[in-house]
Amino acid sequence: GAGVSQSPSNKVTEKGKDVELRCDPISGHTALYWYRQSLGQGLEFLIYFQGNSAPDKSGLPSDRFSAERTGGSVSTLTIQRTQQEDSAVYLCASREPVNSPLHFGNGTRLTVT
Amino acid sequence: GENVEQHPSTLSVQEGDSAVIKCTYSDSASNYFPWYKQELGKRPQLIIDIRSNVGEKKDQRIAVTLNKTAKHFSLHITETQPEDSAVYFCAASGFLGNEKLTFGTGTRLTIIP
Numbered sequence: 001g002a003g004v005s006q007s008p009s010n011k012v013t014e015k016g017k018d019v020e021l022r023c024d025p026i027s028g029h030t031a032l033y034w035y036r037q038s039l040g041q042g043l044e045f046l047i048y049f050q051g052n053s054a055p056d057k058s059g060l061p062s063d064r065f066s067a068e069r070t071g072g073s074v075s076t077l078t079i080q081r082t083q084q085e086d087s088a089v090y091l092c093a094s095r096e097p098v099n100s101p102l103h104f105g106n107g108t109r110l111t112v113t
Numbered sequence: 114g115e116n117v118e119q120h121p122s123t124l125s126v127q128e129g130d131s132a133v134i135k136c137t138y139s140d141s142a143s144n145y146f147p148w149y150k151q152e153l154g155k156r157p158q159l160i161i162d163i164r165s166n167v168g169e170k171k172d173q174r175i176a177v178t179l180n181k182t183a184k185h186f187s188l189h190i191t192e193t194q195p196e197d198s199a200v201y202f203c204a205a206s207g208f209l210g211n212e213k214l215t216f217g218t219g220t221r222l223t224i225i226p
Contacts, residue, residue: 033214043157043202043216056213089155095178095214101147101159102214 002026002107006092012111013082014076016088021077021108023092031095032075033102038088043086049075115140119217127139127215127225132193134220136203137185143205143211146179146186147214151200161188190222 005024013019025032034046045059049069060066064082069075079086089109093102116134116139147162163170163186165178170177174193179186186218190197203217 010179035216044216045213045215048213058213102149102157104158106154106156 003105004092004094006090006105006108008108009106010109010111010112013083015112016081018078018080019082019110021079021090021092023077023094023105025073025075025076025092025094027073029094029096029103030072032069032095033095034075034077035091035093036088037091037107043091046077053111065098080111082110084112086110087112115143115205115207115213115215117172117203117215117217119203119220121220122218123223125223125225126193128193128195130192130193131223132188132197132222134188134201134203134222136187136205137183138205138215139184139186140207141181142204145206147204148177148188149202149204149216149224151202151219153199155188157202172226185204193224195224195226198222 005081007022030051031048036044036046047067048056064080089107091104091107093104095102117136121137144165148160149157150160151157161172161175161177163179165181168179174191176189199223200219202219204214206212206214
């Protein structure tokens with residue numbers, strides 16, 4: 001079946017501009033996660049949505065970052081006033097509501113110039 | 114919150130030899146421990162996982178062991194092959210499986226032909 005879909009796959013933006021990254025999880029997966037991976041680095045947790053519960057935003061690095069999940073499905077990660085240090089691959093993942101593995105999308109590679 | 118430490122950060126082994134990667138976690142409530150493999154430029158993909166009700170799980174050349182008392186778990190790859198070269202991440206999450214999945218910092222495994 002269809003996996004986690006992310007768009008765009010690549011995004012180049014100028015410093016100071018806002019960007020929106022989209023994630024379409026696997027149908028039926030109630031849990032959705034955003035991670036950030038800088039070049040050669042590990043997976044940095046950003047935010048986590050579970051059903052209708054309030055999201056866990058504890059990983060968002062600053063108030064320039066926000067995310068929403070509409071209708072319990074598609075999620076959008078927004079970065080305002082982008083900085084060069086925001087350059088990274090942003091990975092979205094979803095999972096079923098019980099102990100189960102995360103399924104990752106292919107990520108969005110963001111480059112801030 | 115959960116903290117996962119992973120060692121070593123890099124590992125080189127001769128083809129055919131075994132590789133072992135170790136992780137420790139801090140939250141005694143964690144009950145689900147997956148391992149992900151990330152090849153260069155690709156998304157992380159699950160290779161094996163273990164739940165707290167078992168101490169060991171094996172899948173062909175890959176095995177994972179879990180010691181809940183000591184709060185550590187390990188990945189064992191036997192008869193290593195060049196295609197095993199990748200970055201490996203361990204992770205831990207809470208009992209209900211609805212919790213944030215916390216990743217280790219990754220191990221870059223290189224198989225020397």
